[in-house]
Amino acid sequence: MTTIRTIFFGTPSFSVPCLDALTEVATVVGVVCQPDRPVGRGLTLTPPPVKARAMELGIPVVQPTKLRTGAFGAWVRAQAVDVAVVVAYGRILPSDVLAGPRLGCLNVHASILPKYRGAAPIARAVMAGETETGITLMQLDEGMDTGNMIAKFPTPVGENETAGELGERLAKIGADAIRSSFAGYIRGDFLPEKQDDAQATLAPPLKKEEGKIDFTLPARRVHDHVRGVNPWPGAIALLGDKKVKVHATRVSDFSRPGAAPGTVILADKTQVVVATGEGAVELVTVQLEGRKAVRASDWYLGRGVAENDVLA
Template sequence: MRALFFGTPAISVPALDALHAIAEIPLVVCQPDRPAGRGLELRAPPVKQRALELGLRVEQPLKVKTPDFARLIAETNADVALVIAYGRILPKAVLDAPRRGCMNLHASILPKYRGAAPITWAIVNGERETGVCLMQMDEGMDTGPVYTTHRIPIGEDTTADELYVELGALAAQVVREDLLRAVSGDLVAAPQDHAAATMAPMLEKEHGRIDWSKPARAVHDHVRGMTSWPGAFTTCAGKGLKVLATRVALEQGVRGAPGTVTAADKGGVEVACGAGSITLVRGQLEGRKPLSAQELVAGRALTKGMILGA
């Protein structure tokens, strides 16, 4: 099997390794190098780094909707193109170029959470299960028929960063178990129920703002879902406060208006929510380093009676 690979971030790397073990890969496509770090030096995406280690050809087109790029894909004479978190919508000319078209590894249980950020939104919305779907790509946004769905549970305290790692490993398993069967025609793709579809839009910084009027479980899910981008945040005495880790407090009685710090001592920090309260485990004041809740209390950054988000 000759298979192209489209992917960019770290979650895509295990699938690339799995594909490399079962197929000839004439070309890997990822997004261009981007400035990163304090010095804003150009940094290659994880997929490019791994592909070069494997001795594979890499292309990083600025645009994919061009005749030249479609011609490049067609000239590889590939049986299939495997896509996972590439980050751009592929035009019909590219989708149709490989013999069996393009197949996508999507990190949700379709038709739920179509779009750019399925992992984050699944956690934020309190889902207790997610997975990876192998699907045939069409011109829509994750609307193509699905070959297989592999499911895993989402732990009550699992963060988006942790789930990325788990789903990356699961995607590699899907490649090993299902891709050859899909390409050969042994698997038949089933149409999605479009009426049941939900969306997972691209994340923006403002999505991280905490709404303390929500129940404690929803606030906790928001914090872990926004880890580490864009990051959950609120305000504290007029300054920004990143909320890095929380727990749902064991006692869930009403103790104050939403956002009120109801306890701040050596035992920790509790914040009232619309229903119940959360325990703040770790935070970071604007311009400061990350600190435990106890350290924030010792430095008087958090005090009982303070209202976060005011």
């Protein structure tokens, strides 16, 4: 067993593959994640995915509610670790925590920095129509993903790939990055690269209201928006007083010149196509409130939608 001692910071399911990878290359003496949260209609107190996995692995878990009291920084120092690995923990670490490990804190960030600094780099990249993103290993400082970069692992973004699908791939790429680069980082094999702040873009957390589809945008942007807010908060349109969740779309070659954005310009047993501000999108999978997700063509066959209906 390696003698490299680490602490792992992470909270959501995205972080779990990286935790697994870290246990293969180091001794993880503790896992830090956010507190349990109430989930579902019953508001059942539920542990985050990283906590659940750490418990399966038999690793002690710490869930601080406050990081800036000094007590947590003292706890980190007491662990006498070589490095901390941070993957989507969800909170900015204060200076005393960053300085606790001998070699500081290594972050696995889900974008090619300096683009998409912040909490939602995957969704924001997809919504922006990026054709490439990736993982950046970086040293944490007190800024928002502003530290020096150690290594980059780019990957293309599929034309119809959702943020959820891309997130699953990036989680695996992040885990492979730890497997391939962690030992070299400890040895000092990498020359840290300063970020160009002038090229930086921000990726703030998504808000629920951002799910609303704006059909006045060009077809490509509508399609990218639907992909970017899948799985959360989900793309939403209104058909009259009915809320329709749109799970998947495609940019369509079909058009009806002069059709107002949001107008259903084609609805038959094979497809449902909606006009946008420029071009049109095919609705592939939709879901009405209280119903299961269905193909849009089945929605038409069930008389849920017809040509000349207007989605807003």
